[in-house]
Amino acid sequence: MKAPPAGDLFALRRRPPQEKMADQGFRWMTIVLASLVGLVLAGILLTVLMGSREAMGRFGFQFLVLSDWDPVGDTYGAFTAIYGTIVSSVLALLIAVPLGVGTAIFITENLIPARIRQVLGLMVELLAAIPSVVLGLWAIFVMEPFLRPFLELLHTSLGWMPFFSTVPQGPGMAPAILILVVMVLPIITAIARDSLQQVPTELRQAAYGIGTTRWEAILQVILPAAVSGITGGVMLALGRAMGETMAVTMIIGNSNNFTLSLLAPGNTIASMLANQFGEADGFQVSALMYAALVLMLLTLVVNVLAQWIVRRLSLKYA
Amino acid sequence: MAFVPSAVVSHPTSLRFQASLPRNRWNALLTAVAAVFSAIAVLPLVLVLGYVLFKGGSLISATLLTELPPPPGLEGGGIGNAILGTIVVTLVASLIAIPVGVGGGVYLAEYSRSGWFAQFVRFGTNVLSGVPSIICGVFIYGLIVSTRLFFGQSYSAMAGGVALSVLMLPTVIKTTDEALKLVPQELRLGAMGLGASQFVTITRITLPTAFTPIATGVVLGIARAAGETAPLIFTALFSPFWPEGLFNPIATMSVLIFNFAIMPYEAQNALAWAASFVLVLMILLANLFARWVARFTRV
Numbered sequence: 161m162k163a164p165p166a167g168d169l170f171a172l173r174r175r176p177p178q179e180k181m182a183d184q185g186f187r188w189m190t191i192v193l194a195s196l197v198g199l200v201l202a203g204i205l206l207t208v209l210m211g212s213r214e215a216m217g218r219f220g221f222q223f224l225v226l227s228d229w230d231p232v233g234d235t236y237g238a239f240t241a242i243y244g245t246i247v248s249s250v251l252a253l254l255i256a257v258p259l260g261v262g263t264a265i266f267i268t269e270n271l272i273p274a275r276i277r278q279v280l281g282l283m284v285e286l287l288a289a290i291p292s293v294v295l296g297l298w299a300i301f302v303m304e305p306f307l308r309p310f311l312e313l314l315h316t317s318l319g320w321m322p323f324f325s326t327v328p329q330g331p332g333m334a335p336a337i338l339i340l341v342v343m344v345l346p347i348i349t350a351i352a353r354d355s356l357q358q359v360p361t362e363l364r365q366a367a368y369g370i371g372t373t374r375w376e377a378i379l380q381v382i383l384p385a386a387v388s389g390i391t392g393g394v395m396l397a398l399g400r401a402m403g404e405t406m407a408v409t410m411i412i413g414n415s416n417n418f419t420l421s422l423l424a425p426g427n428t429i430a431s432m433l434a435n436q437f438g439e440a441d442g443f444q445v446s447a448l449m450y451a452a453l454v455l456m457l458l459t460l461v462v463n464v465l466a467q468w469i470v471r472r473l474s475l476k477y478a
Numbered sequence: 479m480a481f482v483p484s485a486v487v488s489h490p491t492s493l494r495f496q497a498s499l500p501r502n503r504w505n506a507l508l509t510a511v512a513a514v515f516s517a518i519a520v521l522p523l524v525l526v527l528g529y530v531l532f533k534g535g536s537l538i539s540a541t542l543l544t545e546l547p548p549p550p551g552l553e554g555g556g557i558g559n560a561i562l563g564t565i566v567v568t569l570v571a572s573l574i575a576i577p578v579g580v581g582g583g584v585y586l587a588e589y590s591r592s593g594w595f596a597q598f599v600r601f602g603t604n605v606l607s608g609v610p611s612i613i614c615g616v617f618i619y620g621l622i623v624s625t626r627l628f629f630g631q632s633y634s635a636m637a638g639g640v641a642l643s644v645l646m647l648p649t650v651i652k653t654t655d656e657a658l659k660l661v662p663q664e665l666r667l668g669a670m671g672l673g674a675s676q677f678v679t680i681t682r683i684t685l686p687t688a689f690t691p692i693a694t695g696v697v698l699g700i701a702r703a704a705g706e707t708a709p710l711i712f713t714a715l716f717s718p719f720w721p722e723g724l725f726n727p728i729a730t731m732s733v734l735i736f737n738f739a740i741m742p743y744e745a746q747n748a749l750a751w752a753a754s755f756v757l758v759l760m761i762l763l764a765n766l767f768a769r770w771v772a773r774f775t776r777v
Contacts, residue, residue, distance in 0.1 A: 179675055186677040187589060193581030194595075197602040197651065200644055204613060207620035262515030271509055280516055282769075287523040289698075289765045291705025293732045294754045297739045298526045301747070342522040349519060373505040396608070403610020405708035406732075410739060430612045430708070437616065438712040452616045456609065463608035467601075 208456060211449030223450055229416040229432075231440070236447035238429065240418045242454060245428040248333060248408065249401035252340035257394055259341070260348030265378060267349075268356040281353065288346035296410030299339045300331075304411060307335060311423055326421040331413035333426040339407045344397040351396065355389025356382060388470055395466030399459045405430040429455040527758070534755025542752055547718055547734070553745045557753045559720045563635070563728040564757070566721055567714055568704045570639025575646035575703075576696060580685075582647075583654020583692075588680050591659075600655075607648035614644045615709040623713055628725050635721065635728035638714025642703045649702070653695025657688040694772040701764035705757060707732035731757045 175183075215223065215236065226237025263284065267277045311328040318324045328334070359382050367377035383390075413425020414435050429451050437448050496502065545556030582599065590596040618641040623632050661684045669679040685692075715727040716737055722728075731753045738750035 175675065183675045183677045186680070190581045190585035190589060191595075193578050194585040194599045194651075196578055197582060197599055197606055197647065200647065201602050201606055201609075203621065204609060204617040204644075207617050208613070211616075211620050259515045259519050262512045263519040266512040266516040271512065280520060283520050283523050286762060286765060287520075287526075289701060289705075289761050290523070290526060291707070291732060291757060291761065293705065293707040293735045293739075294530060294758055295526060297735055297750055297754055298529055300739055302525070302529055342526075345519050345522075373501050375505045375508040376501065378508075399608050403608075403612065405610065405612040406736060410736065430610055433612050433616060434708060434711060437619065438715070449616065449620075452613055456613050459608055459610055460605065463605060467604055 204456070208449055208453045212446055212453045214443065214446040215450040219447075219450070223447075224454065227416070227418040231436075231444050234443050236444070236450075238432075238447075238451045238454060240416050241427045241429045241432045241451060243418065244333065244412070244426040245402050245430070245455065245458070247422075248337050248340060248412070248426070248428055249398055249404075251422075252337045252344060252401050253394065253398055255337070256341045256344045256348055256397065260345050260397075261352045261383075261390060263345075263349045264352035264356055265383075268353050269374065269378060269382075271374070284346050284349045287342070288350070291406075292343060292404060293406040293410075295339055295342060296407035299335060299407060299411045303338065304330060304335045307338070315423055322420040323422050326419065326424040328423040329425075331411050331425055333412060333422045333424065336408045336412040336426070336428075337422070339411055340401050340404060343404055343407060344401050347397045347400055348390075348393055351393025352386070352390045355386040355393070358389065359385045388472075392466045392470035395462055395469060399462040399466065402428075402462065403430055403455065403459050405434050409434045530751070530754045530758050534751040534753075534758075537748055537752040538755060542749075543756075546720065547729075547738075547749060548745060549718070550741060550746065551743050555745075555749070557731065557734060557749055557756070559717070560729040560731045560734040560753060561756060563714075563717075563721055563730045564704055564732070566724070566728060567635055567638045567642060567710070567730055568700060570636060570724065571642035571646055571703050572696075572700055574640065574643035575650050575699070578643075579647050579650025579696075580654045580692065582651045583658060584680060584685070586651070586655040587658030588676070588684065599651075603648045603651050606644075607652070610708075611645055611706055612708040614641050615711065615713055617641075617644065618709065618713045631725040633713065633715035633727040634725045635714055636724045638710045638728065638730070639724075641709035641713045642706060645706060645709060646699045646703045649699035650696055653699070654688075654692050657691035657695070658684055660691065661687045690771055690774050694768045697764055697768040697771070701761045701768070704764075705732055705761055707736050711736065 219226070219236065223236065223238055224242060225239050226235075227239040228235060228237050229240065230236070263280070266272070267280050267284075308328055308330070311332075311334055315324050315327055363381055363385055364377060367381040368374075372380070408428055409431035412427060412431055414427055414431055415425035416427055416432075417424075419426070433448055433452055433455075436444065440448055497506075541554075542556040543561065544558045545554075546559055547557060548555035582603075586596050586599060618637050622628065622634075622637040622640060626632055628634055628636055665683055665687060666679055669683045670676075674682070710730055710733050714730060714733065716733045717727045717729045719729075735750045735753050735757070738746040738753070741747065
């Protein structure tokens with residue numbers, strides 16, 4: 161190879177055109193790949209919207225308040241499923257939030273040796289990894305038979321309340337709520353743990369420094385500082401609980417008869433879709449798509465709200 | 479002799495710890511409550527794992543892993559086709575979601591960290607990760623199954639794989655984005671200073687540096703997708719036969735568990751437990767593997 165003249169040695173090297181092409185091409189490729197996310201989202205919304213047009217035109221908003229779901233007579237109202245979706249997820253969260261936040265405090269706040277905390281944290285995370293269909297299987301064959309005597313006791317002692325007015329006969333709303341608790345616990349625990357760990361050490365030290373007990377510090381200083389993250393996590397868990405399908409479908413009983421009783425079989429939008437979508441044809445598909453649209457909007461609102469809460473409420477320490 | 483302040487010795491409100499004070503009693507009580515809550519939270523994991531490992535594990539045999547499921551009501555058979563099907567469908571999903579997700583993550587972290595389009599994509603990723611998995615199934619049903627997009631076939635392994643890839647996509651994008659953000663800026667500046675183009679900097683410097691965290695996230699995403707059922711029940715459907723290519727219905731372990739758990743036959747229920755054992759074992763191993771890999775993170 162000929163040595164370049166001294167003057168050229170430090171001359172600017174022009175990029176060859178193919179290198180520029182590769183550079184620009186790669187950039188454009190990543191832009192296209194990134195925009196696929198938006199495309200998929202728009203696709204989901206469009207598919208569900210187009211599919212539900214027919215049912216929307218025929219039922220309008222009546223669909224949301226009527227509770228008869230009759231594939232033979234071709235009239236559809238999703239009130240039972242919408243009610244079931246909201247009630248099951250809200251009640252599940254009422255149980256899961258104290259449990260999850262309590263667990264998160266227990267594994268972040270130095271109450272027990274670090275080794276045990278790590279093991280507990282790992283176990284909760286592994287719980288999140290168990291597929292929901294396996295939890296459903298366990299719920300059918302183990303949890304529900306075990307729970308039935310307790311639910312019967314609830315019925316005999318509190319049967320005068322409309323919520324416990326039916327005899328438990330296996331699948332029903334109550335076992336579905338409990339399996340939802342199992343499913344959302346890891347989410348709440350993980351997010352609460354992250355938010356607690358992000359509370360600045362100075363705050364803890366200051367609290368202990370003025371003589372608080374550990375729980376005074378937790379309840380009055382650390383939890384308030386972490387509340388935005390925890391609330392966001394709770395909202396995310398709510399969205400997850402609303403859309404949770406398999407475990408709920410397997411244990412909720414899938415009945416479209418509306419009842420207030422938590423011991424009777426019920427339905428959620430997701431379980432209705434899982435059960436009927438495969439065999440539906442004609443107008444029923446459109447009605448199911450409409451129900452899917454309702455579910456999607458519900459989870460969308462909850463998720464966007466969750467993101468907004470995290471951004472809006474988060475205290476800035478800097 | 480040490481000086482002892484008389485106030486400490488004589489006065490009841492001393493600086494010494496007194497367990498009988500209300501505030502200390504509350505403290506102990508709340509600690510006990512938190513401990514009980516943690517025990518309740520961990521209990522389901524122990525119970526579910528115990529049942530799956532013992533009830534499912536005791537059924538595992540060579541024939542079970544290699545044979546086809548029996549017709550409803552008959553004894554014997556296995557879940558061989560479902561194991562193979564889960565691998566096929568998850569592979570299809572990974573082959574779609576990993577390139578797309580890593581590409582999207584590279585765009586977010588390397589090309590536009592805070593532009594409006596990047597903000598939009600990040601928001602979209604969060605929204606997409608919140609979309610219920612059953613809706614992904616409905617979407618793919620409407621897009622691929624009912625329109626017979628692939629060679630006039632309706633239900634197919636391919637459709638199931640695409641549905642799972644929609645589910646995996648946000649996870650892969652997020653982990654790639656986060657992992658690349660952890661790469662020190664000096665590495666990029668150094669590469670640029672040596673005259674590397676941005677393409678070379680990303681493919682030769684930043685992506686290899688962030689490989690471990692990305693791999694961890696991807697393995698976790700694959701493990702989650704392998705257990706998903708809802709997007710598959712009306713896209714991949716089910717098949718009692720061995721897989722017949724990508725464009726026919728295919729059996730998967732998750733759908734097998736769902737179908738066989740609600741059947742009134744003991745033999746089918748037993749196969750559901752056995753399939754749960756295999757599925758949970760695969761997923762837990764993948765999780766532990768991902769955690770182990772994560773320990774080698776350099777950035």
